Amino acid sequence: MIVKVKLYSLLRDSIGSQELLIELPDGSRVSELLKTLEKHSGFKRALETIGGSLLILDEEGSRLSEDSPLKSSVIHIMPPPAGGSHIEVGILEPGEEFNIEELEARLPIEGATAIFIGYVKGLNEGEKVLELNYEHAGELTVKTLRKIAEEEASKWKLKSIAIYHYVGSRKVGEKTIIVAVSGESRKTVFPALAETVERVKREAPIWKIEHREKGKVYILGDKIIKIEPT
16 A cells, blocks of 8 residues: 655654655555654654654544554644643653652643652561562553553643653652653642553552562553462
């Protein structure tokens, strides 16, 4: 199949063309189209600059996700419109520092900003926790975090939202998750923040293992599975 891709604003200027013809196997999805476009260094740089958030439409003007099948011969790809939300998501590796003040400075401020920071607690269910380990599903994790961010930004009409989650080994007292939202007032940012944190906990493909004094504990959704040392 041949897809005509129409680019706008920074994406168009970075590649130097408003239209590209892309050949893909029949049955391809939007994600495969984006991977092909990222082979253009200009497109990839532009995508990194705008934080990966794109507005993707078919020729009828219907919005597409990365999982959408390519049924249209014309696809419009553009940065979020000027009135859209600022969205940031990411996975943080062990040893990677995260500056909350720099995040706050990046977020467009409207009326109120709320930030949640999770830390490894030293005691759980009365048992001493030595450290945590977070496993995750790679690119799928980032896609899920972005989906949550986009849906919450739309639902609460947020000016900005950021979700960052650490993976790998985390010791007691170290950060595990940072979520920040900004919007019109506390009446929207507080419930938006709480809902976003809860959705990350329940929907993101991230699995937590606690290493306690009495053994290993798998926390899988609402289930806690304890493995006693042999």
